[in-house]
Amino acid sequence: MQVVKQKVQTEKAQITDCDLSEKIKTVTKESHVRANNTELMQAFQRGNITLIQYKLLLCSLYKIYEALEEELDRNASHDSVAPIYFPQELARTETLMKDLEHFYGQDWREKMFVPASTLRYTQRLREIGSEYPEYLVAHAYTRYLGDLSGGQVLSRVPQRSLGLKNGEGLAFFMFPAVSSPNLFKQLYRSRMNSIELTETQREGVLEEAVRAFELNIQVFDELQNLVNISEKNELRQRHKEHNLKTPDVRVSQSSAPSSSLSSPSQLLRMLLGVCLALAVGIGMYAF
Numbered sequence: 001m002q003v004v005k006q007k008v009q010t011e012k013a014q015i016t017d018c019d020l021s022e023k024i025k026t027v028t029k030e031s032h033v034r035a036n037n038t039e040l041m042q043a044f045q046r047g048n049i050t051l052i053q054y055k056l057l058l059c060s061l062y063k064i065y066e067a068l069e070e071e072l073d074r075n076a077s078h079d080s081v082a083p084i085y086f087p088q089e090l091a092r093t094e095t096l097m098k099d100l101e102h103f104y105g106q107d108w109r110e111k112m113f114v115p116a117s118t119l120r121y122t123q124r125l126r127e128i129g130s131e132y133p134e135y136l137v138a139h140a141y142t143r144y145l146g147d148l149s150g151g152q153v154l155s156r157v158p159q160r161s162l163g164l165k166n167g168e169g170l171a172f173f174m175f176p177a178v179s180s181p182n183l184f185k186q187l188y189r190s191r192m193n194s195i196e197l198t199e200t201q202r203e204g205v206l207e208e209a210v211r212a213f214e215l216n217i218q219v220f221d222e223l224q225n226l227v228n229i230s231e232k233n234e235l236r237q238r239h240k241e242h243n244l245k246t247p248d249v250r251v252s253q254s255s256a257p258s259s260s261l262s263s264p265s266q267l268l269r270m271l272l273g274v275c276l277a278l279a280v281g282i283g284m285y286a287f
């Protein structure tokens with residue numbers, strides 16, 4: 001804490017409207033609102049998260065952070081990455097591995113499910129890691145500052161609604177090396193502002209931040225659609241099972257009315273009547 005405090009004090013420059021940290025916040029404001037309003041994030045905020053939603057989200061986050069952190073590591077000494085490179089304080093891949101093992105067991109890699117939108121997100125991260133490392137700041141900002149902000153409030157939701165105890169399955173939300181998220185965010189912003197970018201690069205970073213939010217929204221939407229489909233299928237299955245049981249009920253109900261011929265004894269009686277009538281008819285004809 002003391003170390004971060006000192007760093008913030010020494011590095012704290014006057015943040016102005018044209019600083020990258022301010023500009024990026026402004027250009028992604030509308031996207032942030034849209035991300036908050038996705039069905040999945042709304043479920044989170046209302047405390048309605050189900051285990052399937054949470055597990056699916058963890059799978060996608062794992063793939064996203066794995067790609068982001070591998071690209072950050074690979075570009076750690078790049079001029080635009082070095083100032084915002086904080087693996088000890090921020091890295092999430094290991095924490096997600098821990099959570100996935102908790103929910104899926106040791107063979108979590110074979111069991112995890114990753115939707116197409118998540119793969120598109122990771123592809124973009126790989127692409128910029130190779131071609132435009134300066135854009136990594138946009139992705140790191142979007143995920144890490146989000147996790148250090150709203151994520152801290154959101155962590156209480158799965159804890160409560162899924163009854164997770166002793167932090168099990170919640171490692172993703174814990175930042176043991178960050179004792180004050182607010183101070184750390186200040187330090188991070190000042191580091192972002194220290195990155196030297198040409199005007200074109202800066203425009204590119206700002207555009208990339210909007211894209212990063214968009215990629216997150218697409219993941220949340222796809223995950224929610226999957227959950228909705230699986231819930232619908234489950235409902236349909238239950239209906240099916242229910243309908244398989246109901247014919248017994250219907251038979252017993254429909255056999256009640258006397259006009260119905262569904263009861264075997266009634267059918268037999270009718271056939272005997274017809275045979276008798278025919279026999280009498282034939283006998284009369286013979287005479």
Ligand code: HEM
Pocket residue numbers: 021024025032035036041042044045141142143145146147149150151154213216
């Ligand atoms: C339930 C959903 C969410 C809630 C309740 C939430 C809430 C918040 C709050 C309260 C802040 C602090 C604002 C401030 O300091 O001025 C914040 C900041 C932030 N959030 Fe979210 N958030 C949510 C989802 C997201 C998502 C999905 C992302 C991105 C994928 C995200 C990215 C960010 C970022 C980058 C910041 C830092 C803004 C800045 O100071 O520049 N948030 N969020």
